[in-house]
Amino acid sequence: xxxxxxxxxxxxxxxxxxxxxxxxxxxxxxxxxxxxxxxxxxxxxxxxxxxxxxxxxxxxxxxxxxxxxxxxxxxxxxxxxxxxxxxxxxxxxxxxxxxxxxxxxxxxxxxxxxxxxxxxxxxxxxxxxxxxxxxxxxxxxxxxxxxxxxxxxxxxxxxxxxxxxxxxxxxxxxxxxxxxxxxxxxxxxxxxxxxxxxxxxxxxxxxxxxxxxxxxxxxxxxxxxxxxxxxxxxx
Amino acid sequence: xxxxxxxxxxxxxxxxxxxxxxxxxxxxxxxxxxxxxxxxxxxxxxxxxxxxxxxxxxxxxxxxxxxxxxxxxxxxxxxxxxxxxxxxxxxxxxxxxxxxxxxxxxxxxxxxxxxxxxxxxxxxxxxxxxxxxxxxxxxxxxxxxxxxxxxxxxxxxxxxxxxxxxxxxxxxxxxxxxxxxxxxxxxxxxxxxxxxxxxxxxxxxxxxxxxxxxxxxxxxxxxxxxxxxxxxxxxxxxxxxxxxx
Numbered sequence: 001x002x003x004x005x006x007x008x009x010x011x012x013x014x015x016x017x018x019x020x021x022x023x024x025x026x027x028x029x030x031x032x033x034x035x036x037x038x039x040x041x042x043x044x045x046x047x048x049x050x051x052x053x054x055x056x057x058x059x060x061x062x063x064x065x066x067x068x069x070x071x072x073x074x075x076x077x078x079x080x081x082x083x084x085x086x087x088x089x090x091x092x093x094x095x096x097x098x099x100x101x102x103x104x105x106x107x108x109x110x111x112x113x114x115x116x117x118x119x120x121x122x123x124x125x126x127x128x129x130x131x132x133x134x135x136x137x138x139x140x141x142x143x144x145x146x147x148x149x150x151x152x153x154x155x156x157x158x159x160x161x162x163x164x165x166x167x168x169x170x171x172x173x174x175x176x177x178x179x180x181x182x183x184x185x186x187x188x189x190x191x192x193x194x195x196x197x198x199x200x201x202x203x204x205x206x207x208x209x210x211x212x213x214x215x216x217x218x219x220x221x222x223x224x225x226x227x228x229x230x231x232x233x234x235x
Numbered sequence: 236x237x238x239x240x241x242x243x244x245x246x247x248x249x250x251x252x253x254x255x256x257x258x259x260x261x262x263x264x265x266x267x268x269x270x271x272x273x274x275x276x277x278x279x280x281x282x283x284x285x286x287x288x289x290x291x292x293x294x295x296x297x298x299x300x301x302x303x304x305x306x307x308x309x310x311x312x313x314x315x316x317x318x319x320x321x322x323x324x325x326x327x328x329x330x331x332x333x334x335x336x337x338x339x340x341x342x343x344x345x346x347x348x349x350x351x352x353x354x355x356x357x358x359x360x361x362x363x364x365x366x367x368x369x370x371x372x373x374x375x376x377x378x379x380x381x382x383x384x385x386x387x388x389x390x391x392x393x394x395x396x397x398x399x400x401x402x403x404x405x406x407x408x409x410x411x412x413x414x415x416x417x418x419x420x421x422x423x424x425x426x427x428x429x430x431x432x433x434x435x436x437x438x439x440x441x442x443x444x445x446x447x448x449x450x451x452x453x454x455x456x457x458x459x460x461x462x463x464x465x466x467x468x469x470x471x472x473x474x475x476x477x478x479x480x
Contacts, residue, residue: 014289014436032469033436038398040434044469046479067480074478144289182289182436187464204464213294214440215459221421221444224458 014183016145016174017047017058019115020157021138022166025123025194026115029170030058031145031178032186043186052077053198055093055116056191060143061130066110069100090116094126094134102132111142117193145177145184152176167192167201175208261313261364263287265298266437267399268309268368269427271411272377272392273420276448277370279309280424282431283457284439291439299445301452303328305373306342307445308349311396312365312384320363323352342371342378346388354386366396372449395427398435403427417446429460 018029030047033040047059049070055077059066073096077088094114101108114126127140139157141149152173161169167190174188188203206217218224263285270279285293298317299309302324310317327348331340340348346369356362362384370379380390393407410423424444432438440462445454473479 035436038436040436043433044464044466044472046472049479063480067478070478148290180291182286182291185436187469202470204469206462206464215457217440217459217461219461220425221455221458222418224456 014145014181015047015060015143016149016177016181016184017060017111017113017142018146018149018170018173019058019113019125019127019137019140020161020166020170021115021123021125022161022163024163025117025192026125027163027166027170028056028058028113028115028191028193029167029174030143030189031174031184032189033184034063035183040185045186046189048189048191050074051093051114052081052088052116054087054118054193055090055114056193056198057093057097058113058115058142059110060112061110062108065108066112069097069108069110069112072100073097087118089118089120090114090124090126091118091121094124094128094136097126097128098132098134100132101128101130105131113140113142115191115193117195119195123194141173143177143184145174145181148177148180149173163192163194171203172209175203176211178205178208179211179214261316263293263314264364264437265296265311265314265317266435266439267395267397267403267431268298268311268366269395269399269403269407269424269431270309270368270370270379270393271407271415271420271423272370272379273415273417275417276372276377276446277307277379278417278420278424279307279368279370279445279447280428280442281309281311281445282428282439282442284437284441285314286437286439289436291437294439294441295457297443297454299443299454301447301454302345302369302371303331304339304451305447306340306345306369306371307447307452308345309368309370309396309445310365313363316363316365320349320352320365320367324348341373341376342369342380343373345369345371346378346380346382346390350382350386350388353382353384353388357385368394368396371447375449398431398438399427402430402434406430425460429462432460432462 016031020027028048032045034042034045049057051074076096081088112128117123125140127135171188178184190201192199268281281298283296285296302308364384367382381394382388393411395403406427440459441457443455
């Protein structure tokens with residue numbers, strides 16, 4: 001109905017989140033739209049959150065729930081790292097997320113993808129959907145935008161990609177989801193984690209590839225109307 | 236035998252539901268329409284999106300159409316209901332032409348007709364799920380009005396539907412003035428449409444701008460707007476913060 005904007009609706013990250021393993025590490029990707037009802041509260045959010053130096057998590061669903069879970073797990077992992085005397089493994093981080101998600105399943109509404117690199121297992125991706133199931137996967141997709149990507153990944157995913165191929169795949173996928181999911185939008189953020197460390201990348205919305213039925217952006221209609229007429233055919 | 240259970244509770248005042256149909260909720264919807272009066276007539280803008288819930292399903296839907304010789308209708312809300320309204324208006328214009336008396340329905344009359352249609356449907360609890368913007372020029376008189384699905388109608392120098400009410404109208408209130416040039420009018424509408432693109436979840440980056448003057452209606456070719464994302468605050472939104480918020 002008109003005028004029914006519901007600005008007091010809970011902040012939800014409609015979202016598209018992706019985690020992909022490659023030959024040497026992982027690439028995490030996400031869009032940047034946070035909405036309250038139909039209003040875009042934040043068009044440049046950062047949904048890829050650091051848990052430790054080598055483990056990051058992609059957040060989807062309720063913004064509040066995913067933030068509080070991340071905060072708790074970061075806190076536990078910090079203590080764990082001190083006690084262990086070396087960096088925490090991705091598996092431990094994922095399991096801590098799982099414990100919180102599972103034991104509070106009736107109250108939480110957040111789907112998470114944990115990705116990172118450790119010296120024992122290399123690059124790993126764990127999906128933890130609603131309910132608290134833990135699933136180790138070569139790649140994971142989540143959030144409302146992921147519905148549009150199942151077919152795409154079935155076709156495009158390959159084992160043993162290079163870092164560049166993996167990142168291109170993630171950017172392409174998030175961009176495709178943004179094109180069709182109203183709850184996803186903005187910029188594409190990626191985080192690459194491997195033995196060398198962590199790299200953050202930023203792909204602004206206007207630099208992404210154009211998909212079906214999308215047009216080249218213009219400054220204004222006035223530029224189009226004032227454009228010189230095309231040359232007549234030269235036969 | 237009837238297997239489908241009726242959804243009416245015992246104390247219902249709605250009457251028998253089985254024979255008539257009602258639009259209970261919209262399926263394929265268009266988002267905001269924004270319009271303003273300018274020096275030579277009316278300028279109206281709408282994007283070309285047809286959303287199916289949260290899916291941006293159709294991206295080439297024309298939500299503005301000329302009506303007769305003197306009017307332009309823009310619609311947001313359920314697209315099938317808009318198509319039905321266009322059929323009603325076709326019939327209205329046809330009968331008007333059949334009089335063959337040199338007179339033709341102006342925008343004020345078309346707006347009045349639409350208001351009656353929308354309000355009467357609302358009273359029967361079977362609304363046409365649209366918010367309409369009707370603009371036009373006849374004999375030098377500019378007219379711009381709006382009607383909602385519940386029959387609320389008014390005319391003004393600038394109007395908007397849906398999210399445009401919240402995001403575009405403040406811009407229009409600040410920047411609109413009497414006797415805008417075509418270029419200035421287009422710039423104001425594009426400013427409104429860009430804000431809607433950033434902040435309305437159902438907005439799609441493909442729009443048309445339509446113009447109606449004494450000479451007639453022109454609807455522009457579809458085009459996309461440039462958007463701006465390269466602020467340092469966007470690249471590093473949470474510098475120094477723990478977590479990424």
